[in-house]
């Protein structure tokens with residue numbers, strides 16, 4: 433029986449992928465084989481010695497101590513693209529809300545009182561304050577052209593907007609999925625003076641912290657809107673709010689409000705709603721539950737953010753997986769231990785990513801526990817385990 437600890441509410445549609453005959457899933461498991469979570473912050477958590485895998489039912493993994501997990505030989509999985517449409521739709525909603533002053537206009541009508549004739553008069557009298565603009569012909573800068581950024585950029589093209597994208601890590605596959613009408617910027621700064629909207633879709637890492645800051649926000653048009661449905665910290669909130677207060681920026685839509693953003697009326701704060709649709713929650717939970725199950729039951733790694741992706745179809749009933757430091761002669765030493773135990777290798781795969789290397793070996797006969805113990809003693813080995821058929 434595999435034990436799964438959930439640290440957030442996870443869609444039941446996803447958890448149903450873990451059959452009750454083989455999996456116990458609770459929110460209070462002391463010795464879990466795997467953790468499935470959403471935005472729970474794991475940084476201060478004591479990592480159980482039993483833990484073999486972490487599944488993030490979503491995209492961002494800045495809530496998980498990846499270095500600590502890699503050092504312990506624990507792969508972290510996420511759900512690339514599974515909530516991208518939900519975020520894209522909220523970005524598109526944000527464009528309309530900002531362009532048509534919808535939030536302020538709703539507040540205005542909510543504050544009206546009187547009989548119907550008086551209300552009608554006030555409606556007509558007030559509307560000129562909320563006149564907005566249309567999107568065709570306006571320019572949007574999209575920072576980060578991954579799963580979400582690409583969808584946002586293509587949809588904005590369909591809305592008739594001019595789109596400029598920036599992503600130094602854009603993949604060839606990613607580029608193929610982008611409309612040919614999207615312009616390319618060489619830096620964030622290059623797009624700032626041109627855009628009516630700037631939207632960010634990058635992970636929160638050192639390179640993306642304070643991407644918009646006190647130094648570069650002044651290059652933006654005073655009529656421009658910044659949208660941050662990615663992570664708090666990517667936009668320097670102080671700088672953006674100061675710019676709005678000084679009349680140098682029009683609006684800021686953020687999924688990560690704080691006490692500074694709450695002080696500025698032109699900030700539209702959302703309670704981290706980007707991925708909060710039933711569809712996205714189901715998609716993310718299904719994807720990570722499948723990946724965690726695949727890892728626990730076969731040792732195969734799909735969509736890990738800290739381990740290489742490694743899959744080998746099973747050739748025998750006797751499978752061993754090893755995670756070790758990515759240094760020379762590890763495979764040689766593992767093979768020698770297997771040979772010394774008279775275990776014939778039927779098939780084998782070894783891949784590395786950064787400091788981590790991962791090996792799957794199928795052998796022709798049963799693997800004694802003493803062999804696993806000997807492999808675990810090798811310098812640099814983090815985990816070695818037999819995967820039962």
Ligand SMILES: NC(=O)c1ccc[n+]([C@@H]2O[C@H](COP(=O)([O-])OP(=O)(O)OC[C@H]3O[C@@H](n4cnc5c(N)ncnc54)[C@H](O)[C@@H]3O)[C@@H](O)[C@H]2O)c1
Nearest residue numbers: 491492576577578579580599601633634635661662706707
């Ligand atoms: N608000 C929400 O609920 C919500 C939902 C989903 C994702 N997110 C956030 O959005 C982020 C992006 O999600 P995704 O699914 O598109 O991820 P993704 O991995 O598919 O795309 C991220 C892209 O950012 C690019 N990038 C990295 N550093 C960059 C830099 N310095 N400048 C420009 N581009 C850079 C990468 O090359 C990649 O193409 C996530 O990491 C997460 O933090 C938020």
Ligand SMILES: O=C(O)[C@H](O)COP(=O)(O)O
Nearest residue numbers: 470471489490491492707
């Ligand atoms: O990175 C993500 O996928 C989003 O921020 C979603 O977070 P949530 O699962 O806590 O809604």
